[in-house]
Amino acid sequence: MNLAIPTPGIRRRSVTGLWLRHAVSFVRYWKFIITWVLVEPVIILVAVGFGVGKLVHEVEGAPSYAEFMAPGLIMGNAMFHALFETSWNAYNRLDNDVYETALTTPITITEITMGDILWAVTRSVMTVVGTATVAAMFCWINHWEAIGILIPAIMVGTTFGALGFLFSAVAPHTTFLTLVFTLVASPMFFFSGSFFPISILPNWVEPIAWAMPLTSAVHIARGFALGHLAWSHLWAALYMVALTAVIWPVAIFLLKRRLIK
Amino acid sequence: MTNETQQKNDVVRNPDGSVIHVDNIRKLYGDFVAVDGISFAVQPGETYGLLGPNGAGKTTTMRMLSGLSPVNSGNIIVAGIDVVKDNRAVREVMGVVTQHDGLDNGLTVFQNLFLHGFLAGLSRKKSKARAHEVLEFFGLRDRSKSNVYELSGGMKRRLAIARSMMTTPAVIVMDEPSTGLDPQSRNRVWEELAILKEAGVTVLLSTHYMEEATILCDRLSIMDNGKILDEGTPDQMIERHAPKEVAQLRVDPASLRTVRDYLNVREMSFREVGALVSVTGVNGDRPDLSGLTDVEGVRSSYRSGNLEDVFLSITGRELRDE
Numbered sequence: 001m002n003l004a005i006p007t008p009g010i011r012r013r014s015v016t017g018l019w020l021r022h023a024v025s026f027v028r029y030w031k032f033i034i035t036w037v038l039v040e041p042v043i044i045l046v047a048v049g050f051g052v053g054k055l056v057h058e059v060e061g062a063p064s065y066a067e068f069m070a071p072g073l074i075m076g077n078a079m080f081h082a083l084f085e086t087s088w089n090a091y092n093r094l095d096n097d098v099y100e101t102a103l104t105t106p107i108t109i110t111e112i113t114m115g116d117i118l119w120a121v122t123r124s125v126m127t128v129v130g131t132a133t134v135a136a137m138f139c140w141i142n143h144w145e146a147i148g149i150l151i152p153a154i155m156v157g158t159t160f161g162a163l164g165f166l167f168s169a170v171a172p173h174t175t176f177l178t179l180v181f182t183l184v185a186s187p188m189f190f191f192s193g194s195f196f197p198i199s200i201l202p203n204w205v206e207p208i209a210w211a212m213p214l215t216s217a218v219h220i221a222r223g224f225a226l227g228h229l230a231w232s233h234l235w236a237a238l239y240m241v242a243l244t245a246v247i248w249p250v251a252i253f254l255l256k257r258r259l260i261k
Numbered sequence: 262m263t264n265e266t267q268q269k270n271d272v273v274r275n276p277d278g279s280v281i282h283v284d285n286i287r288k289l290y291g292d293f294v295a296v297d298g299i300s301f302a303v304q305p306g307e308t309y310g311l312l313g314p315n316g317a318g319k320t321t322t323m324r325m326l327s328g329l330s331p332v333n334s335g336n337i338i339v340a341g342i343d344v345v346k347d348n349r350a351v352r353e354v355m356g357v358v359t360q361h362d363g364l365d366n367g368l369t370v371f372q373n374l375f376l377h378g379f380l381a382g383l384s385r386k387k388s389k390a391r392a393h394e395v396l397e398f399f400g401l402r403d404r405s406k407s408n409v410y411e412l413s414g415g416m417k418r419r420l421a422i423a424r425s426m427m428t429t430p431a432v433i434v435m436d437e438p439s440t441g442l443d444p445q446s447r448n449r450v451w452e453e454l455a456i457l458k459e460a461g462v463t464v465l466l467s468t469h470y471m472e473e474a475t476i477l478c479d480r481l482s483i484m485d486n487g488k489i490l491d492e493g494t495p496d497q498m499i500e501r502h503a504p505k506e507v508a509q510l511r512v513d514p515a516s517l518r519t520v521r522d523y524l525n526v527r528e529m530s531f532r533e534v535g536a537l538v539s540v541t542g543v544n545g546d547r548p549d550l551s552g553l554t555d556v557e558g559v560r561s562s563y564r565s566g567n568l569e570d571v572f573l574s575i576t577g578r579e580l581r582d583e
Contacts, residue, residue, distance in 0.1 A: 017274060024368035041371030092336075097363035103329055104357035104379040104425070106349045254441075261330055 010114070014107040019122070022085075026123075037123070038130040041077040045070065045131060048195070049140060060197045062226055070140040071221035072194025074131045078156045079214050080185055081127050082120040086164030087180045089172050090116055099259060109256045113165060113248065120161030121154050128153035143227030146202065152220040155237065159213050159244045165251035169258050188214040192242025193222075216240050271461065272305055272431030273341040273354075279325075280432055280463045281326065282306050286573055288321050288487075295321045297487035298335070303465055306457050310474045311467040312568065313484035314347030314578070319467035320360055322484075323436045326465065327357045340432060353382065356425030356433040360440070362417045364409040370420060371396065371405040378427035391427055399423040399453060415446025419453065433457070437465040439473055471568035476551070481568075483575055490575045495568060502574045503566030504545030510538040513558030523553055541570075 025032060049066035054104055062068035093099055099112055132149055135141045167180045189196075191205070192214035209215050216236035223233040275282045281303035288296040298316040303309040311319045324330035326337055339343040344351045365373050371392055378388030396402045399419045400414030404412065410422065418438070426435055438454065439447040454477055458464065468474050474481050475495045482489045483498070491498065512520050514536070524531050524540060529548050531540040542548030545566065553559050573576070 013382055014380065017376065020377045020379060021365070021368070024372055025365075028367070028369075093365075096366055097359065097361045098365050100329075100359055100361070101363035101365070101377070101424070102380060104327060104352060104359065105377065106352045107380065108349065261324070 011106060011108070011111060014105075015115045015118060016112035017105075017109070018112060019118050022119040023122075025065070037081070037127045039136075041073065041127065041131045042134050043127060045073055045135060045138075045140075048073065049135075049138065049197060050196075057231075060199065062222075064140075066138070066140040067142070067226065068197075069195055070132075070135040071146075071225035072218045073191070074128055074135065074149065075152060075156055075214060075217045075221045076189045076192065076194050078124040078153055079160050079217070080130050081123040082157045082160035083122040083164045083185055085123055085182055086116055086161045087167045087171075088164075088174075089175050090165060091168040091174060091177055094168060094258065095174075103259065109259060110252050113162070113252055113255065116165075117158055117161035117248075121157030122163070124157030124160075125153045128156075137182065141223065141225050145227045145229070146225045148224035148229075149159070149221050151224070151237070152217040155220075155240045155244075156214070156217045159217075159240050159247065162244055162248040162251050163213075165255060166247065169251060169254035188212045193214075193218050213240050213243050230239065265327075274305060275302075275338045275341055277302065278305075279338075280301060280307075280340055281309070281325065281465055282336075282338040283322075284336040284338075286322070286325060286337060287333045288318070288325060288330070289333050294487050296325070299482075299484070299487070299489045300335075301482055301489065301492060303463060305463055306458070307479045308454070308462045308464040308466065308477050310478035310481035310482050311465070312469070312471065312474045312478075312481050312572070314469055317469075317484040318487040319469075319484055320436050321487075323398055323434050323465070323467055327351055327434050329357075350400060353428075354430060354432060356428065356430035358422050358425045358433065358435040358438060360436040362421040363489055364417055364420060364424075366408070366410050368409070370401060370407050370409055370412070371407070373409060373420065374424055374427055376417075377424050381428045383428065388427065391429070393421045395426050398426075398456075413446070415442050415449060418442055418446065418450060422450065422453065430462070432463045432465070435464065437467055437469070439468070439470065447473075448488075471572065474568055483572060485576045485578075498571045499566050501571075502566075503570035504541040505544070505566055506542070506547040506563050507566055507570060508540040508542075508548045508550055509562050509564060510540060510550070510553070511560045512538055516556055516558040519556055519561060520553060523556075 048069055053065040056065040059065050059068045102112065128149060130147065132141060163184065164180065165178055171177055191209050192212050193209065198209045198215065201209060218240050219236045220233045225228045272280055279302040284300050285298050286296055287298050299322065308442060311322060313319055320328065325332050326339065326344065326349045328344050332345055339351050340354045342351045342354065343367050368376065374392035374395060378391055379385060383391060396405050401416065401420060401423065404416065409417065422438065439450045442450065456463065466477065480492065480493060482492045482496050493501065510520060520538060529540055529542060531538050540548045540550065547563065550561055553561065
């Protein structure tokens with residue numbers, strides 16, 4: 001029996017154990033979840049790509065509207081997954097004392113957020129790989145550099161995984177979690193440059209749009225998808241990292257307040 | 262199961278020979294004192310009970326012991342681990358059954374056990390093997406693939422207890438192991454706890470059922486308002502605080518006044534719960550109720566003093582379920 005585990009520091013088994021729990025639960029319900037991972041985004045992709053794409057003939061910096069929109073939509077969808085995992089699903093785990101039970105093993109709150117965010121990243125990557133493959137089949141993604149979309153996929157999973165906890169950790173009831181979607185997800189989905197370039201927005205809206213982390217993710221993903229990367233993509237990545245570095249500790253703090261009484 | 266559980270006596274002891282040593286711990290929530298400087302020690306292989314009504318501070322005590330809630334002051338040593346300093350290490354050696362089953366509805370019965378064992382540090386292979394063992398022991402093998410929400414309350418509770426056994430802990434802390442269960446399920450839980458005890462597991466449990474405390478506990482503390490009022494074996498406690506015999510009268514409403522007058526005149530102490538009047542004689546001796554034998558609508562019987570009477574006598578209040 002090894003009792004020499006110090007209280008600080010990260011215990012790897014806590015993270016993999018929680019991740020495995022999510023994976024096992026996912027496998028049980030995959031038939032339902034897959035509709036969201038793949039079916040729904042593909043429907044939107046096809047509808048917007050073929051529908052709106054027919055009407056829009058010119059879009060800044062991309063050969064076609066579908067090629068412009070695809071990486072944006074893919075990132076927006078990944079955001080929903082990551083947010084849902086740590087807001088809605090995490091709230092249910094709080095409510096059903098699943099974390100309370102986990103805490104009877106040698107796990108810490110920090111490790112709980114790590115395991116859950118790792119799973120949010122997994123979901124984000126899963127849906128990005130699935131939808132990007134479909135987009136590539138339609139020839140809406142044409143560059144080998146597009147493999148790099150995995151980088152913003154991981155970042156979206158991390159940033160929004162951490163962000164979701166800010167809601168679940170303070171939510172008094174499930175209805176409260178509606179705010180995640182009305183205040184965070186929906187505005188970002190539409191104003192982060194997924195469906196139209198931010199530059200066409202009124203001047204005063206533009207900085208607000210850039211402040212949204214999804215905007216950075218979409219920007220990076222588009223750079224990879226269209227095969228031209230610039231310094232601006234690096235700044236966008238650093239912005240997301242910095243934002244996560246602020247949100248994550250707050251999430252840990254709020255969860256501690258809720259769970260350690 | 263038995264082979265492994267029998268190794269329990271190897272538990273690391275504290276310097277004073279105990280397995281759980283609690284020294285003057287306090288817990289405050291704002292101005293409210295939830296636990297007010299309590300101390301006790303649990304010896305290896307012992308089943309120790311914290312008996313008290315809801316809100317007495319039992320759950321808070323258990324949570325502090327298992328490292329889930331920081332203490333405001335005081336010391337806790339479990340199996341040689343300073344819980345106040347290292348709340349992670351204690352969760353390596355201790356099994357915990359929380360008050361709510363805390364089962365994972367997204368998983369099957371088996372997965373609940375397997376993933377808990379894995380999270381606790383067992384290898385995947387070991388955790389699977391142990392999950393089968395534990396399911397077998399708790400008679401849940403044929404429910405292994407069930408969703409947990411399909412289980413009855415008693416099965417859920419037993420699964421929660423089974424889960425705490427995954428790591429073959431030498432010490433188990435159980436918060437109200439049988440609260441909310443029907444009598445049959447409760448008996449089943451008690452039988453299983455008795456087997457654990459035989460295997461040498463040290464158990465600390467909280468309860469507000471005096472029957473549970475009497476049956477399971479080697480020693481117990483009576484808790485109220487965050488304090489321990491007295492400690493001892495159930496027999497010692499009854500001898501110290503309870504009357505030797507208590508008369509129980511079932512009284513029809515029409516005769517109630519006659520009975521009250523009779524008892525009041527003779528200065529016998531009594532309490533009424535519905536139609537049941539419990540009467541204690543002077544010095545705890547068998548109360549003299551000969552004058553009531555002719556009163557219509559009164560049936561009397563006698564029972565020995567129990568922990569319920571102990572609680573009443575120490576706190577002046579009833580130890581009721583809710």
